[in-house]
Amino acid sequence: MALFATSEYLERIGKTKRQMADKSIDVLLVADPANMNYLTGYDGWSFYVPQVVVVAADLEQPIWIGRGMDANGAKHTTFLAPENIIGYPDNYVQSPIRHPYNFVADVLSERGLRNRTIGLEMDAYYFTAKCLGELKKSLPQGKFKDADLLVNWVRSVKSPQEIEYMKQAGKIMEKVMQTAIDTVAPGVRECDAVAAIYQAQMSGTSKFGGDYPAIVPMMPTGEKTSTPHLTWTDDPYRNETAVNLELAACRHRYHSPLARTMYLGKKPPQKLKDTAEVVVEGLHAALDKAKPGVVCEEVELVWRETIAKVGLEKESRIGYSLGLNYPPDWGEHTASLRPGDKTVLQPNMCFHMILGMWMDDWGFECSESFRVTENGSETFANFPRKLFIKE
Amino acid sequence: MALFATSEYLERIGKTKRQMADKSIDVLLVADPANMNYLTGYDGWSFYVPQVVVVAADLEQPIWIGRGMDANGAKHTTFLAPENIIGYPDNYVQSPIRHPYNFVADVLSERGLRNRTIGLEMDAYYFTAKCLGELKKSLPQGKFKDADLLVNWVRSVKSPQEIEYMKQAGKIMEKVMQTAIDTVAPGVRECDAVAAIYQAQMSGTSKFGGDYPAIVPMMPTGEKTSTPHLTWTDDPYRNETAVNLELAACRHRYHSPLARTMYLGKKPPQKLKDTAEVVVEGLHAALDKAKPGVVCEEVELVWRETIAKVGLEKESRIGYSLGLNYPPDWGEHTASLRPGDKTVLQPNMCFHMILGMWMDDWGFECSESFRVTENGSETFANFPRKLFIKE
Numbered sequence: 001m002a003l004f005a006t007s008e009y010l011e012r013i014g015k016t017k018r019q020m021a022d023k024s025i026d027v028l029l030v031a032d033p034a035n036m037n038y039l040t041g042y043d044g045w046s047f048y049v050p051q052v053v054v055v056a057a058d059l060e061q062p063i064w065i066g067r068g069m070d071a072n073g074a075k076h077t078t079f080l081a082p083e084n085i086i087g088y089p090d091n092y093v094q095s096p097i098r099h100p101y102n103f104v105a106d107v108l109s110e111r112g113l114r115n116r117t118i119g120l121e122m123d124a125y126y127f128t129a130k131c132l133g134e135l136k137k138s139l140p141q142g143k144f145k146d147a148d149l150l151v152n153w154v155r156s157v158k159s160p161q162e163i164e165y166m167k168q169a170g171k172i173m174e175k176v177m178q179t180a181i182d183t184v185a186p187g188v189r190e191c192d193a194v195a196a197i198y199q200a201q202m203s204g205t206s207k208f209g210g211d212y213p214a215i216v217p218m219m220p221t222g223e224k225t226s227t228p229h230l231t232w233t234d235d236p237y238r239n240e241t242a243v244n245l246e247l248a249a250c251r252h253r254y255h256s257p258l259a260r261t262m263y264l265g266k267k268p269p270q271k272l273k274d275t276a277e278v279v280v281e282g283l284h285a286a287l288d289k290a291k292p293g294v295v296c297e298e299v300e301l302v303w304r305e306t307i308a309k310v311g312l313e314k315e316s317r318i319g320y321s322l323g324l325n326y327p328p329d330w331g332e333h334t335a336s337l338r339p340g341d342k343t344v345l346q347p348n349m350c351f352h353m354i355l356g357m358w359m360d361d362w363g364f365e366c367s368e369s370f371r372v373t374e375n376g377s378e379t380f381a382n383f384p385r386k387l388f389i390k391e
Numbered sequence: 392m393a394l395f396a397t398s399e400y401l402e403r404i405g406k407t408k409r410q411m412a413d414k415s416i417d418v419l420l421v422a423d424p425a426n427m428n429y430l431t432g433y434d435g436w437s438f439y440v441p442q443v444v445v446v447a448a449d450l451e452q453p454i455w456i457g458r459g460m461d462a463n464g465a466k467h468t469t470f471l472a473p474e475n476i477i478g479y480p481d482n483y484v485q486s487p488i489r490h491p492y493n494f495v496a497d498v499l500s501e502r503g504l505r506n507r508t509i510g511l512e513m514d515a516y517y518f519t520a521k522c523l524g525e526l527k528k529s530l531p532q533g534k535f536k537d538a539d540l541l542v543n544w545v546r547s548v549k550s551p552q553e554i555e556y557m558k559q560a561g562k563i564m565e566k567v568m569q570t571a572i573d574t575v576a577p578g579v580r581e582c583d584a585v586a587a588i589y590q591a592q593m594s595g596t597s598k599f600g601g602d603y604p605a606i607v608p609m610m611p612t613g614e615k616t617s618t619p620h621l622t623w624t625d626d627p628y629r630n631e632t633a634v635n636l637e638l639a640a641c642r643h644r645y646h647s648p649l650a651r652t653m654y655l656g657k658k659p660p661q662k663l664k665d666t667a668e669v670v671v672e673g674l675h676a677a678l679d680k681a682k683p684g685v686v687c688e689e690v691e692l693v694w695r696e697t698i699a700k701v702g703l704e705k706e707s708r709i710g711y712s713l714g715l716n717y718p719p720d721w722g723e724h725t726a727s728l729r730p731g732d733k734t735v736l737q738p739n740m741c742f743h744m745i746l747g748m749w750m751d752d753w754g755f756e757c758s759e760s761f762r763v764t765e766n767g768s769e770t771f772a773n774f775p776r777k778l779f780i781k782e
Contacts, residue, residue, distance in 0.1 A: 090706050123521035130513040132520035198592075199587070201586075216436055227464040228461075315481050328718060329439035358460050
């Protein structure tokens with residue numbers, strides 16, 4: 001069963017082509033796995049080798065180019081005609097003498113596209129410096145333009161079906177966070193807690209299962225709560241210690257992350273309780289501010305003003321656009337909730353608002369994933385916003 | 392507790408500096424997260440923003456440069472002195488007007504390194520075309536050299552402590568595969584099977600817990616067994632169908648993957664049974680061939696000759712070097728078991744040998760992770776090599 005109607009893929013491709021025309025780009029090489037999926041449906045863990053989707057103004061369908069053994073994967077997951085699925089031989093893989101982008105260049109030549117203006121996703125994770133170098137070596141006359149984030153911006157406003165998948169992820173997320181809070185306890189090994197969390201992420205609900213999130217559970221404890229991106233160990237949780245939980249659920253590659261903080265013990269530090277209180281107040285204020293027509297930095301300002309009242313400040317951004325994605329990030333790299341970001345909120349833009357206060361040797365975090373509605377905002381998960389104290 | 396003695400990190404850095412000297416590289420920018428970990432111990436899911444470890448001939452310790460909020464993570468996981476851990480401000484993150492490599496260039500200038508010959512990991516996943524472009528923009532007089540895979544090759548021969556972690560991963564792997572074979576059954580949803588697999592991957596054994604593998608479980612069914620890199624759905628498994636399982640266990644970022652094929656039902660196709668038999672014969676032959684002094688392509692040749700006897704051939708490589716890694720790949724991108732690869736096997740090189748036969752609409756796969764010993768080879772997991780038939 002296709003996850004989206006073919007008409008939806010064609011609409012996405014149409015929007016992409018209009019953006020290309022605006023920027024005088026004839027051919028777009030899409031290397032970001034999320035963008036490849038968005039335009040064709042392609043879904044497989046094959047982005048560890050170079051692969052692209054080629055969108056051209058005068059081609060009705062995109063062309064998928066990837067490793068030979070993954071071509072059958074493209075046949076199973078995309079709507080593309082077989083002649084638009086092209087696998088390269090295995091001796092291009094991690095070879096000291098040839099590179100997959102030499103092959104991509106050959107395909108562009110065969111399809112009569114080599115002399116057009118070619119747009120490239122210059123800062124996409126898997127478009128390495130060497131990918132560009134080899135492409136230029138194979139197309140010495142090529143005209144290249146930076147088209148980074150072009151498709152990401154098209155992705156920023158979600159369709160009703162995309163929102164539906166994000167809501168399903170939100171439902172799974174509620175179970176995931178509840179599982180974490182039920183499982184994390186003094187004496188339990190961190191690796192056993194994460195095992196239960198993964199179990200909940202994947203089994204989902206009786207109606208819909210989970211997919212792997214683009215980021216693994218991040219759950220630092222004790223002094224390590226001063227930094228957000230540490231994972232877990234096999235130490236047992238200790239009493240009188242804090243635990244940060246930044247977790248996610250994923251449905252058909254659509255994400256709904258959620259962060260909460262726990263304290264294990266009877267004596268939570270006053271500064272932690274005080275910080276939790278004002279952060280949750282700021283979260284409510286910022287969510288209330290988010291609505292169509294408001295710009296991103298205005299949402300951040302409400303937060304900033306709220307915590308300033310108790311003398312706190314946060315240097316890092318408080319949120320970012322999210323949705324469909326692959327490792328290493330569920331964020332879309334477009335709009336951020338921070339000073340200077342003038343992006344105007346529109347209905348069905350989706351954000352992860354993460355209010356992380358990472359101090360010298362302690363921290364607190366609380367987050368919500370939400371969509372902009374016609375007249376406000378709506379979170380994907382419904383979960384209490386507070387410091388969870390487990391005595 | 393440090394995972395390795397500081398003396399081991401210093402030894403790795405020493406080997407890296409000798410390789411740099413051989414290639415007339417004064418300063419190496421290490422962007423590959425596995426290489427960053429190898430040289431400093433740094434471990435966090437922060438590679439979705441640019442970060443580097445700088446190794447310089449005349450600096451005793453490397454310099455870690457990453458996002459401000461991750462600097463505390465570097466303090467907790469590396470042996471580096473605080474002055475060698477440098478965080479960049481959050482307004483460099485996913486910004487349309489500045490890039491983290493502008494900041495990296497500034498640090499190189501401050502430390503007096505900008506006029507040296509700078510080695511770059513040109514094809515490392517997270518070193519994008521734009522990272523190079525911005526670095527060159529900030530250092531217009533810079534002298535750059537391709538140093539891709541320099542550290543990866545240093546990593547290819549493992550230390551006793553690294554081998555110990557890979558053996559622990561192998562022990563976890565046995566539990567993971569047994570869990571998969573016990574759980575996958577007609578009527579069970581694929582997402583519930585993968586939930587049990589993840590549970591086993593993370594809980595590990597009573598002595599040591601698991602870490603997240605660099606690749607998620609890949610477990611295509613039915614016709615999708617014709618391609619290796621599809622993940623799962625929430626469909627229930629059907630009777631009279633094949634299931635490929637390419638799974639892994641990970642211990643402190645060290646991997647031991649294993650692939651097996653199951654058939655659910657009473658009537659496995661003859662071609663599947665015949666293929667299983669010769670593939671397992673080829674696996675034994677190739678593992679027997681692997682020993683110090685043999686070159687990679689000779690191992691592949693033994694396999695090739697074995698399956699040729701029944702008229703089969705496999706275009707793709709049959710294995711690759713592996714060990715410490717991060718998403719999206721557990722492979723090291725150095726030695727491959729394939730024609731033309733003249734790498735000489737040495738004790739404590741480690742490989743994943745994966746014999747995947749991906750046909751038009753069916754497939755069979757069986758793999759082993761192994762190390763080269765003083766006089767042969769030794770697999771990390773001990774698990775039956777056969778087609779698993781579940782009636």
